[in-house]
Amino acid sequence: MIRLHFSGKLTPNSPVLLDADASHHLARVMRAKVGDHCVVFNSEAEYLATIQSISGKSVEVLIQQQRVNNNESTLAITLLQAVTRRERMDYSIQKATELGVSTIQPVLTQHCVVKLDAGKSEKRIKHWQGIARHATEQSGRLMVPGINPVLPWQAALNAATVLNCDLKMIFALQASRPLSDLQTSIKNSQSPSHICLALGPVGGFSEHEVQLAKDQGFTSIKLGPRILRAETATTAALTAVQMLWGDLN
Numbered sequence: 001m002i003r004l005h006f007s008g009k010l011t012p013n014s015p016v017l018l019d020a021d022a023s024h025h026l027a028r029v030m031r032a033k034v035g036d037h038c039v040v041f042n043s044e045a046e047y048l049a050t051i052q053s054i055s056g057k058s059v060e061v062l063i064q065q066q067r068v069n070n071n072e073s074t075l076a077i078t079l080l081q082a083v084t085r086r087e088r089m090d091y092s093i094q095k096a097t098e099l100g101v102s103t104i105q106p107v108l109t110q111h112c113v114v115k116l117d118a119g120k121s122e123k124r125i126k127h128w129q130g131i132a133r134h135a136t137e138q139s140g141r142l143m144v145p146g147i148n149p150v151l152p153w154q155a156a157l158n159a160a161t162v163l164n165c166d167l168k169m170i171f172a173l174q175a176s177r178p179l180s181d182l183q184t185s186i187k188n189s190q191s192p193s194h195i196c197l198a199l200g201p202v203g204g205f206s207e208h209e210v211q212l213a214k215d216q217g218f219t220s221i222k223l224g225p226r227i228l229r230a231e232t233a234t235t236a237a238l239t240a241v242q243m244l245w246g247d248l249n
Contacts, residue, residue, distance in 0.1 A: 023059040073100035075246035082201035097135035111203035166192035
């Protein structure tokens with residue numbers, strides 16, 4: 001059944017006017033008709049809904065009974081993701097959303113080939129928010145990950161220090177410590193509830209950037225024996241973390 005995100009309050013037996021994006025997707029892309037059912041959700045709950053009217057670019061639905069949704073991971077994940085080229089970054093954000101990330105902090109690092117001024121950055125953030133929203137709808141989640149304004153590396157590290165994460169990791173080509181070693185070292189302690197992960201661009205992080213992260217309490221981790229594409233590394237790291245401490249176990 002079609003799932004649509006709604007940013008406002010949802011109340012059973014109340015009509016809701018969907019926004020332009022959701023209305024277009026429902027009426028024009030999916031060719032839905034009056035009387036068809038869909039699922040509408042916000043960050044708190046999801047509901048079965050029935051299409052009441054389709055007029056121009058607007059669709060109104062009637063919110064009905066609440067549905068059970070337990071698809072959010074108990075593990076909060078903040079992702080510091082180095083900005084890559086458009087298709088690769090879109091893929092990383094889409095898969096990060098599907099894999100349950102809570103917040104995405106785009107960062108600019110030494111090896112980033114993408115250069116963003118204020119205008120381009122704002123447009124790109126809006127685009128990424130759309131990617132995250134659609135991935136949330138597709139994956140059955142309730143929470144659309146927050147996507148923060150793009151920051152340079154040092155500023156992103158400074159911002160991460162106030163998050164009070166239980167565990168902070170930077171996946172680096174220079175690292176020698178495997179993730180399994182880190183799992184073993186904390187096996188007998190309380191499992192982390194909030195993890196901060198840093199993933200680099202094409203070419204990875206520089207030695208200086210890795211050291212800056214270590215100075216802020218990050219552990220340098222090697223993501224297997226092979227060199228992965230940037231977007232593959234993001235997917236692999238998040239999958240591994242969810243398997244170890246999240247809801248993929």
